[in-house]
Amino acid sequence: MSEAMMDTRPAAVKPKQATILEAINAALADAMADDDTVLVLGEDVADPEEGGVVGVTKGLSTRFGDKRVRSTPIAEQAIIGAAIGASLVGYKPVAEIMLMNFTTVAMDMIVNHAAKLRYMSGGQTHVPIVIRTMTGTGMSSGGQHSDYLEAWFAHTAGMKVVAPSNPADAYGLMRAAIDDPDPVLFIENLPNYWLKGDAAEAGHVVPLGKARIAQDGRDITIVSYSRTLTETLSALKAIEQAGISAEIIDLRTLSPWDEDTVLASVAKTGRLLVAHEAVEKHGLGAEIAAVASNRLFGKLKAPVARLGAPYTPVPFSKSLEDAYAPNAKRIAETVIAICKQQD
Amino acid sequence: MSEAMMDTRPAAVKPKQATILEAINAALADAMADDDTVLVLGEDVADPEEGGVVGVTKGLSTRFGDKRVRSTPIAEQAIIGAAIGASLVGYKPVAEIMLMNFTTVAMDMIVNHAAKLRYMSGGQTHVPIVIRTMTGTGMSSGGQHSDYLEAWFAHTAGMKVVAPSNPADAYGLMRAAIDDPDPVLFIENLPNYWLKGDAAEAGHVVPLGKARIAQDGRDITIVSYSRTLTETLSALKAIEQAGISAEIIDLRTLSPWDEDTVLASVAKTGRLLVAHEAVEKHGLGAEIAAVASNRLFGKLKAPVARLGAPYTPVPFSKSLEDAYAPNAKRIAETVIAICKQQD
Amino acid sequence: MADNLGPDGETLLGIYRRAALLKANDERSRKVITTGRLMMPYYSYRGQEIIPSALCASLTDEDYLVTIYRGIHDMLAKGMPLNDLWAEIAGRTGGTCKGKGGPMHLTYPKKGIMVTTGIVGSSMPIANGLAWGAQLSGDGRVAVATFGDGASNIGAFHEALNLAAVWKLPVVFVCQNNLYGEHTTYEKATAAKRVADRAVSYDIPGVRVDGNDPVEMYRASREAVDRARAGEGPTLIEAMTFRFHGHVFGDADGYMDKAQKAAAVAADPVPRLRARLIAEGIADEARLTAIEAEIDAAIDAAVEHALASPLPGLAELTTDVYGEAA
């Protein structure tokens, strides 16, 4: 706040700032204002319940009424079922599953139904819902509240998966997700809710399936997303100091992922590191590494590398939790090691 | 049967034949006979309910009593919960989740609890359960009854995942799984239940984590498992006719997978195809391809290839279902194309 | 129940019309499989025909239905055309789902048949969403979820009924209690004396009726549908019935009580209703025979049309996975 006040550029030049939390809230509000069929449901989402445990949906029920913004019982199958049913008859529900680990109690509804109804009905019906969920280490929440499970959903045909890393993308991806004709899982990072950045203009849309080049570079491509993208950006200085020019790609949409952008970048740099907070084994990076290694066979300067969480549940103790997800330091070290391999 | 009767080798030389179904049944029976703490539970598993819808647990409740072999309500969370609880106090429950798609209603119990309790308790408790489940295309069961979801569970630290392709392995892996101190998901292929092969001797154990070289070869390594391994063996003739010598590895344990055996083979052949029935994108093959491409960088003769199901739900119609999972013909064609690439 | 709820003679005849269609269609399905003309997982509903036949007398084409693998009777009663049905279960182009859904996933939105699910318990949470849509739109539509007795023991049942009750959704939950869930008896799986008793958990009306009695079933359904339409919230109906065949075609049903089954078959509700129509002078033998002949001919035509239709081409494998973003 005080920083913003000290900015001396004229107001017209400097975009408004927003946190990711504010951006998602604005996207929901703008979508509801623009389209009467947009609905919000989930535990505690309405204002008598404070607009969500973190406040992402604050103000919506007051503004749009408690028929369109409904707090639910603790019953994730019922939540997703209600969203699916309403979506089949013309509504665009945005359902919250409070934490990503709680998708485990709604997997049938998400995977066997939301993702498949279009196909199984031969295209007669479709399920335009958004499932918002938050996750991430860094809050000392331990083994059952911190997992990144995006690989499960990316493995599920019929769904899309999105994970923004900054406020403008959060806004634009949410608008795209709401208007997408198919189920979209929208992954929010808990510690990054309060990350500030340029706010999106109202109506800004980030098309699903398009990655963003967050930083141009020549020597190595780093593909990441969500909070790990933030860590990657923080690693940049150390990487540059080692004399390495890194191209950083924010995947943003995890499924379908933007093969064209990633492969073009790796074709240019010859090196690839995929970094994410999810467990490395069988994580999203496996698919990207498999595709890049296959498609750029013989053209790479180094083996495709991955950096993810170890093959363990998320530990509670701070000393262990801090060592769990890839952070700026480990990303920088890994990048430097990869680029040194061939030197 | 008539074939067996016509066999002229002396009985001592020719091992007894068994189907995979019989092998699993025998493994359960032998384990229950050897160890009073082994239990069986699941929908219809007891004899008044005919020992399971396919008969895998037939005879067990009659022999070991209906306290140790219990049919359950249709309530998969309750089933896995009961298994977990009993396992915490000295029992070794084998729980059936009838079809793999129904794991979706028990994911919380499997992933947040069974897989994590050892870690979250700092090793004070552990969950020696086996979760048996069947799946597979070929039965015209459509979108909600045929999926291979092993990649989800392989991504979950704390679990092991097993998928036999023949009767002897089915027996030996089940015995190992029951005695393993951690939760093991045991995947049975529905159409392959009636596949015959050499029966295992009573007490035969196949250690978890060890792959089997089903066929020695020089030019390419094919890694597969479950029914796709059967298809791969059927592809062998066409592959050989094309002048290609293929080494076929039956992974058997999908998590942890046998990196040593696979990498040694690929180091020798220089080529790798991973084939499975699960959706290719983000499937088990992605991890194996990522590891092999990374570890054997610069030493491969061809890019690592994968063959899996398309990125769609499983269709009902026979014409589409037949085209869904990799079969012998497509495996042979792919192998030949890979080996021709460099010729 | 108030006495003016009916059904009158016309309504009873309408119920019979549906029930006769359902019965004939089940018999034909089993025959077509037995003779090897068609392969599919088939869950016979023979014996349960009266339930949807009486229920649908109170529903319009605009009302929603979510049913299950054992649900072809529900769909036919709700108006699924025979041609679309048969082409689908034969996996042919021209099937209502282009052959991609099959017998467990038939869908026909034109008659409100929105979802057919193969996952026990899943019909209920989705029906809630349809009902929520109706509540929001204020269009007076009602959603019906059908499911089995076994399904009343799974978590989704509980979550769905509770949500429907707290949101006062226009939804009717119809449990077709055929006394078995696969091979397991009601008593062995279900702690409640009656499924209907479980309505207490949601403070909604719960009623157990003889689902094989068209009058009881009609009245209970009508009352529940009227309540839902009037904005008074959900109802749980437990319709007692019996499944004449094994769980799935090919199942030897050795686990079923022989005497119980024989008694149920002897009390076959469809001929019973037929006899009643004649006895009460609602329709005579000739009229009913004509109706049945018409049904047979329509099924004949649908079966032959289906089996003569081409299988889908390979391009269909990868369509309908995603739509086009706007």
Next chain:
Amino acid sequence: MADNLGPDGETLLGIYRRAALLKANDERSRKVITTGRLMMPYYSYRGQEIIPSALCASLTDEDYLVTIYRGIHDMLAKGMPLNDLWAEIAGRTGGTCKGKGGPMHLTYPKKGIMVTTGIVGSSMPIANGLAWGAQLSGDGRVAVATFGDGASNIGAFHEALNLAAVWKLPVVFVCQNNLYGEHTTYEKATAAKRVADRAVSYDIPGVRVDGNDPVEMYRASREAVDRARAGEGPTLIEAMTFRFHGHVFGDADGYMDKAQKAAAVAADPVPRLRARLIAEGIADEARLTAIEAEIDAAIDAAVEHALASPLPGLAELTTDVYGEAA
């Protein structure tokens, strides 16, 4: 309830001993967080102390407990040692789970504290398994699952109670109804008039008691535990109570009814029991003060011991994922 169920004076004093420990431990926990000495997600149970204190009067160390994130009161009542507890919630070596579980996953098998879960509803299915083990072993042990009112709306509740009933398991389901699930009131989330009414769905005894009344809570628990031990199956106890603080530490609790909360705090059950002990001559002021001082000293020591203990080394990150195959 039979009048000879007690509790007698000694038992009441035992309940107070536990309740005083629980109350002091909660106050200390919040203080240690407020003063920045410790960071953790903390779910205060202040106001709910009587429930486990009275319940555990009927349990032995061999009986099993499965509790939830808001469950430190349950564990302490069941006998979790303060040192192991505090080192764990501080994430230190020497914690009962070596610091890897934390406040939501405390485990202490030596006192039967088998699982603590952070997933709403999950305590119940697992408690069934422990009870199944006891039933098989014939060792007379009882399993207790505790959970909140909100948890009574999730599928796992329903599945678990039904299975426990059909299997007649020695398990007691204790719903601590504090009128809120996170920010949502009981009424807004729960269709049943009482959670206890839901026992009808499982044909088991269901009883609502004032969980803040040590006598009511003791009697209901004792009856349920005795039933379970006698092989008569599960019981559902709904213990009415109130959560004095927000859902989680740091939650501003603006959604809570101010007057309701003030009334609940004014009727704080722990000092109420204290006063009663004195009024009934069960213990005098001096004795109670001594007990409280002892508790404070023990907590002091545990906190200081925990905060002085080292954090786990990095090797711990990857241990305890798998055991050694035999």
